Amino acid sequence: SLAPLELTLVVAATARDMGIGANGGLPWTGLRKEMAYFARVTKRGDNNAVIMGRKTWDSIPPKFRPLRGRLNVVISRSFASGLPKDPAGGPDASPVEASSLEAALEYLRQKKTAMTSESGSGRVFVIGGAQIYAAALGLAETRRVLLTRVVSDFSCDTFFPLALGTTTEKTADVPKWVQRSRAEHAAWIGEELPEGTQTENGTEYEYQMWERVD
Numbered sequence: 001s002l003a004p005l006e007l008t009l010v011v012a013a014t015a016r017d018m019g020i021g022a023n024g025g026l027p028w029t030g031l032r033k034e035m036a037y038f039a040r041v042t043k044r045g046d047n048n049a050v051i052m053g054r055k056t057w058d059s060i061p062p063k064f065r066p067l068r069g070r071l072n073v074v075i076s077r078s079f080a081s082g083l084p085k086d087p088a089g090g091p092d093a094s095p096v097e098a099s100s101l102e103a104a105l106e107y108l109r110q111k112k113t114a115m116t117s118e119s120g121s122g123r124v125f126v127i128g129g130a131q132i133y134a135a136a137l138g139l140a141e142t143r144r145v146l147l148t149r150v151v152s153d154f155s156c157d158t159f160f161p162l163a164l165g166t167t168t169e170k171t172a173d174v175p176k177w178v179q180r181s182r183a184e185h186a187a188w189i190g191e192e193l194p195e196g197t198q199t200e201n202g203t204e205y206e207y208q209m210w211e212r213v214d
């Protein structure tokens with residue numbers, strides 16, 4: 001279980017206060033291109049995994065879950081502790097059930113789907129919600145955030161627990177986050193990125209990539 005494992009968080013959050021959710025769902029609707037970007041980026045390569053909290057799993061319409069083409073891992077305190085089992089009926093039929101983020105990572109290490117490589121295969125993405133992002137941000141494995149910064153404002157009840165692009169704490173033990181260039185971002189995800197602010201359905205947003213540099 002010494003295989004390198006690197007976590008990338010994927011999130012869309014409001015620019016004003018990092019809002020990510022409202023009433024158990026997304027605060028916005030109709031960001032079809034943004035959702036397609038999420039799907040492409042998390043699918044590209046082989047053997048990718050997406051890790052999510054139980055409430056985020058519940059928020060996905062049943063016909064769209066498990067998210068296709070990716071190993072889905074759901075985290076709930078109601079799941080059996082210890083090393084998770086392989087998904088019943090295969091990864092397109094049911095998710096892996098893990099009792100903690102640490103158990104999920106141990107499962108992925110043992111499956112060797114967590115190996116990072118230059119081809120980008122075997123990537124592990126943490127896709128929310130706020131509770132699972134918070135747990136991931138406490139782990140050294142978390143190196144990167146793919147942030148869709150939603151410039152238009154929405155009323156939210158759930159928030160990403162790290163204020164990227166706002167006032168940075170300067171204490172030595174706070175991990176430091178830097179925004180990478182559009183070229184670096186495009187190279188990492190393996191596709192070209194549109195420049196500047198996108199507008200869809202009246203909502204403005206921008207694609208960003210942040211990395212931890214400590």
Ligand code: NDP
Nearest residue numbers: 012021024025026053054055056076077128129130131132
């Ligand atoms: P989460 O999706 O993070 O799920 C929370 C659940 O995860 C808990 O109720 C618990 O499940 C389980 N859990 C949390 N911590 C632990 C732990 N340490 N060990 C074991 N299990 C744990 O819920 P949130 O409410 O934080 O986020 C959901 C909201 O976020 C929704 O509104 C959703 O639409 C939004 N969202 C937005 C995204 C975006 O990019 N804008 C992305 C993803 C979600 P249990 O209760 O079963 O024990």
